[in-house]
Amino acid sequence: MRLLPVIALLAACEPPERAPCAVDSDPLLELTPSGVPFGTFVDGDEAYYGPPPQGGAPYSPVDLRVSGLEDMDKGVLIELSAVDVDSGEDLGSLSYPTRLVCANVGDSAGNWLANDVHHRFYGWELDELPGRLMALTVAVTDQTDQRLETSFEAVLVQMD
Amino acid sequence: MRTLALTAALALLPTAEALACGGFFCNRDFPIDQAGETVVFAVDETEGLVTTHVSIAYEGASEDFAWIVPVPRQPELFPSSDAMFSGLGARTNPTFWLNYEVTGNCWNYYDYDMAASDSGNGGPVAEDDGSGGVTIVAEEQVGPYDTVVLQATDAGELLTWLNDAGYDLPTTLDSVLAPYLADNQYFVALKLSAGRDTGDLVPLGMRYAATAASIPIQLTSIAATPDMPLTVYVLGENRSVPDNYLHVRINEAAIDWFSAGSNYADVISLAADEAGGHAFATDFSGATADLRGSLFNESAYNASALNAATSPYEWLDNLLGMGLPPSAALLRVFEEVIPFPAALGKQGITPQNFYDCLSCYSEYVDETAFDATAATTVLEEQLINGLREAEAMLAAHPHMTRLTSSLDADEMTVDPMFVFNGDMTQTQSNYHQATLRMDCGVGEGWSEAERTLVLSDGREIRLPSEDWVNNNGTSEFELMEDGGLTEPAAIVIEDLGREGQGEVMFDFRDEAEDIARRFRRAGCGCQTASPMSALGFGLLVLPFVLRRRQD
Numbered sequence: 001m002r003l004l005p006v007i008a009l010l011a012a013c014e015p016p017e018r019a020p021c022a023v024d025s026d027p028l029l030e031l032t033p034s035g036v037p038f039g040t041f042v043d044g045d046e047a048y049y050g051p052p053p054q055g056g057a058p059y060s061p062v063d064l065r066v067s068g069l070e071d072m073d074k075g076v077l078i079e080l081s082a083v084d085v086d087s088g089e090d091l092g093s094l095s096y097p098t099r100l101v102c103a104n105v106g107d108s109a110g111n112w113l114a115n116d117v118h119h120r121f122y123g124w125e126l127d128e129l130p131g132r133l134m135a136l137t138v139a140v141t142d143q144t145d146q147r148l149e150t151s152f153e154a155v156l157v158q159m160d
Numbered sequence: 161m162r163t164l165a166l167t168a169a170l171a172l173l174p175t176a177e178a179l180a181c182g183g184f185f186c187n188r189d190f191p192i193d194q195a196g197e198t199v200v201f202a203v204d205e206t207e208g209l210v211t212t213h214v215s216i217a218y219e220g221a222s223e224d225f226a227w228i229v230p231v232p233r234q235p236e237l238f239p240s241s242d243a244m245f246s247g248l249g250a251r252t253n254p255t256f257w258l259n260y261e262v263t264g265n266c267w268n269y270y271d272y273d274m275a276a277s278d279s280g281n282g283g284p285v286a287e288d289d290g291s292g293g294v295t296i297v298a299e300e301q302v303g304p305y306d307t308v309v310l311q312a313t314d315a316g317e318l319l320t321w322l323n324d325a326g327y328d329l330p331t332t333l334d335s336v337l338a339p340y341l342a343d344n345q346y347f348v349a350l351k352l353s354a355g356r357d358t359g360d361l362v363p364l365g366m367r368y369a370a371t372a373a374s375i376p377i378q379l380t381s382i383a384a385t386p387d388m389p390l391t392v393y394v395l396g397e398n399r400s401v402p403d404n405y406l407h408v409r410i411n412e413a414a415i416d417w418f419s420a421g422s423n424y425a426d427v428i429s430l431a432a433d434e435a436g437g438h439a440f441a442t443d444f445s446g447a448t449a450d451l452r453g454s455l456f457n458e459s460a461y462n463a464s465a466l467n468a469a470t471s472p473y474e475w476l477d478n479l480l481g482m483g484l485p486p487s488a489a490l491l492r493v494f495e496e497v498i499p500f501p502a503a504l505g506k507q508g509i510t511p512q513n514f515y516d517c518l519s520c521y522s523e524y525v526d527e528t529a530f531d532a533t534a535a536t537t538v539l540e541e542q543l544i545n546g547l548r549e550a551e552a553m554l555a556a557h558p559h560m561t562r563l564t565s566s567l568d569a570d571e572m573t574v575d576p577m578f579v580f581n582g583d584m585t586q587t588q589s590n591y592h593q594a595t596l597r598m599d600c601g602v603g604e605g606w607s608e609a610e611r612t613l614v615l616s617d618g619r620e621i622r623l624p625s626e627d628w629v630n631n632n633g634t635s636e637f638e639l640m641e642d643g644g645l646t647e648p649a650a651i652v653i654e655d656l657g658r659e660g661q662g663e664v665m666f667d668f669r670d671e672a673e674d675i676a677r678r679f680r681r682a683g684c685g686c687q688t689a690s691p692m693s694a695l696g697f698g699l700l701v702l703p704f705v706l707r708r709r710q711d
Contacts, residue, residue: 053372054577055232056343061404094339096573099436101406101653103665113665114436115655116404118574122342 021102021112027068029148031138034061034116038107047134047154051126057092058121058129060156062136064114066100069142072112075099077141080119085133085153092122129156196389197380198245201373201578202553203396210370211553213240215363222357226327227350230340230376233369235348239303240363241546246487247455248393248550252444252562256421257593264600264609293317297346304360305350315341327351336378339575345376373400374577381572387429390565392440395557398582399445401656402563405576406439406665408432408650411672412615416637417594423637429566430649435666437571439653444562444590448554455554456547457483463540469532472498472525473518479539489543491515496542497535498525559586579658592616596623617669619676621645643679645672 030038033047049060062080066072081093100112119136121129137151200213218225294317298309308325312318315334318341322329327349340347348366352358373394380388394400401407408431416423432439460483469475476498484490491511494500500511501524514521554560563578597612607626613636614620623629623636640646651669656662 052374052577053370053579054374054575055370056345097570098438098573099571101434101436101665105664105667108665115406115663115665116657118404120342 021067021072021110023068023070025068027146027148028066029138029140029150030065031136031150031152032063032065033152033154034063036063038063038065041152041154043153044133045154046157047136047152048159049121049129049156050159052118052120056120058124058126059118060121060134060136061116061118062138064100064117064138064140065108066112066114066140066148067110069112069140069146069148071143072100073102074143076143077139078114078117079139079141080117080136082119082121082134082136085135091124091129091132091134092120094120094122126158130158132156196385196391197375198249198391198393199373199375200244200248200393200553201395202557203371203373203394203400203580204557205371205397205580208369208371210368210373212366212368212373213244213363214366215242215245216361218358218361220358222352224328225350225352225358225361226322226329227364228322228327228329228379229348229364229366230343230345230379231348231366231368232343232345232374234297234309234346235366235368237300237302237307237309237348238365238367239305240365241489241543241549242363242492243487243489243543243546244455244550244553245363246489247547248560248562249391250487251451251454252393252560252590254421254424254443254590254592256415256417256424257591258417258420259593259595260598261595262598262600264598264604294321301353302350302364303362304353304356305364306353308349310347310349311344312341312347318347322349325349330382333379333382336381339378340376372403372577372579374575377567377572377575381569384567384569384572386568387566388568389425389428390567391443392563392576392578393560394563394578395448395553395560396580397557398559398580399442399584399586400559400561400563400578401442401581401584401662402440403577403579403657404438404574405565406435407654407656407662408435408439408441409652409654410441411646411649411651411668412592412594412617413619413621413640413672413676414646414649415592415594417596417613418636421592425566427649428564432566432650434648434650435653437567438574438576439650440563440565440576442561442588443564444560445586445588446560447587448558448560451560452551452554455550456544458548458551461544463536466536466539467533471527472530472535473522475530475532475535476515476518484543484547487543489546493539493542497538498530501525562590581656581658581660581662583660584656584662617673619673621676621679644675645679 032038032041036045047060047062049058052059064078066076069076075097076099077095077097079093079095082091083089084091098114100114103109103111103113117138132155133153134156135151135153137149139147139149141147196217198215202211204210212231214229216227218227293312293314295311296308297311298307300307310318310321312321315337318337319329319331319333323331348364350364352360373392375390375392377390410427410431414423414427414430415421428441431441462478462482465478466475469478476494494515495511498515498518500514501521504514504521504524509521514524518525565576593616595614597614598606598609599611600606600609605627609625611623611625612620613623621640623639629636629639637646648668650666651672652664653666654662654664
């Protein structure tokens with residue numbers, strides 16, 4: 001009889017579950033130009049844009065970080081839109097559904113990440129953009145229609 | 161010897177795929193069932209030129225075939241060759257080898273059938289012609305295709321134009337066409353020329369101004385099967401990495417080493433899903449210098465000797481002596497120049513059997529109908545020229561990378577783009593190895609030996625004996641699944657780019673090591689050890705329990 005607990009103990013081992021991105025904070029969406037650490041970008045700083053090597057409208061890459069939303073693993077809708085702060089001109093918009101990755105290392109551990117999200121300046125040429133102050137607004141909507149929105153203002157600088 | 165060589169060669173041919181619409185969609189009624197997509201890119205960043213070869217797989221009526229693909233600039237079109245895809249695939253397909261290492265003395269070691277471990281291892285400015293919002297940029301015949309290159313400003317007008325021109329396309333494509341219209345992209349549309357049928361389909365080659373490889377995957381969503389595999393070859397200066405998709409490194413414990421990695425496609429699919437559905441894994445990365453001559457050896461090829469053959473037997477024998485790599489394209493050439501007799505098919509004889517030993521079926525071979533010169537011409541057109549082109553491509557680009565992914569239609573929302581990174585480790589072999597260590601003790605039978613699977617990252621996974629596995633109606637992989645070793649499929653998820661080593665976003669290596677360690681310790685003997693072993697362990701523990709009680 002005393003052997004059974006021992007054998008049962010042997011049988012009870014289970015691997016640890018993969019730690020999900022815990023929902024233990026208020027919903028937050030952070031936005032930064034790609035390559036700029038989250039939390040360090042200040043409105044008015046520069047953001048790079050360039051010609052996508054595959055051709056087409058110029059683009060500017062940004063990174064997104066999300067926390068505090070439920071069911072993120074089921075996917076979100078990402079919406080990007082940009083305007084020229086001074087002239088009010090529309091600098092392009094797009095949206096698409098995607099899924100983010102739950103990071104478990106680095107400064108973003110425990111958050112959902114979307115790196116290299118490309119805003120596209122549809123209808124604009126490369127040489128029409130430098131020096132413009134762009135207000136880029138990004139929204140993330142989860143499966144329960146909870147929507148987070150944030151934005152930054154950046155001076156557009158063409159990549160080398 | 162040559163017959164044996166052909167047997168081995170044909171055995172390596174990929175299993176027949178569910179051939180479907182290999183472009184981005186096919187026709188109004190059957191736009192679905194694109195079973196997979198394979199694209200070869202050769203990128204010349206200095207010249208700003210990208211050459212693309214796209215395989216076209218389609219099953220259906222010839223008159224229904226229609227294919228459309230967006231490209232960033234006006235392309236030069238040319239017929240490509242299946243042989244290129246076969247050749248590159250044969251050289252870079254991921255393979256998984258399980259090596260055996262024995263400790264102790266297995267009494268039946270030399271009787272063990274090692275064969276089991278071998279299974280499966282082995283522009284100009286466009287002119288408006290007045291066609292509404294659609295501009296015809298070029299029209300030409302390319303190989304078996306009637307092609308037209310268009311630009312448009314409105315999806316509805318584009319679709320109306322195409323359907324009026326006989327391209328039988330779905331009319332609900334506005335949303336997937338929109339990004340390409342917004343990008344002022346060109347559209348290449350194909351249909352089979354009069355007198356051609358689906359048997360004439362060849363891959364399409366396109367050359368256009370660009371500096372990176374990109375796949376217009378959003379259009380594919382119309383015609384994709386679930387978890388559609390995607391294989392991309394990128395030739396260029398350095399290793400290629402996905403720029404706007406993530407990169408995944410595969411958890412080797414998720415591979416079923418005991419079936420030669422037969423679940424690799426599933427692992428890729430799971431890994432891509434774990435990375436949000438937008439990720440690629442690297443199948444192969446290496447210098448093209450190591451590949452050159454492996455697709456086609458010009459010095460071994462002798463067209464004159466083939467033309468001089470006086471019988472199909474001599475022609476085939478000469479050909480097999482020239483070291484051509486095995487491929488589906490080679491088999492198709494055989495079938496065209498020495499037709500496979502339908503009567504043999506009814507007897508259960510396969511084309512492979514037939515060509516493997518042509519003289520064995522001499523009564524079915526029409527020697528008088530065979531024309532060696534004509535056969536050699538077919539061979540050159542359908543195979544040799546493509547292989548030469550592939551070799552020239554390898555010669556012109558120092559590096560080749562093969563990447564793979566798997567996407568559902570609802571994940572095809574962003575076109576993947578690939579860039580070169582010269583900072584990362586440049587080589588990654590497609591040959592993967594693990595070791596199965598057999599602990600035979602003293603004279604223990606091979607099948608009774610406890611085993612340890614040692615992965616290339618050093619993880620050691622203790623497994624029960626072969627007898628235990630068989631007697632318990634399970635498999636080594638099932639035990640590993642039950643033990644949580646096979647998850648996640650992606651052990652590292654990272655964001656790579658043109659420079660540096662990228663940013664790791666998810667890293668499960670330490671946890672995986674911990675899981676493996678606990679799995680192989682006594683605590684996880686539950687998963688691996690026989691009930692008798694567990695009982696034996698219990699009996700060892702019992703005296704300590706009793707002694708404590710006595711204390």
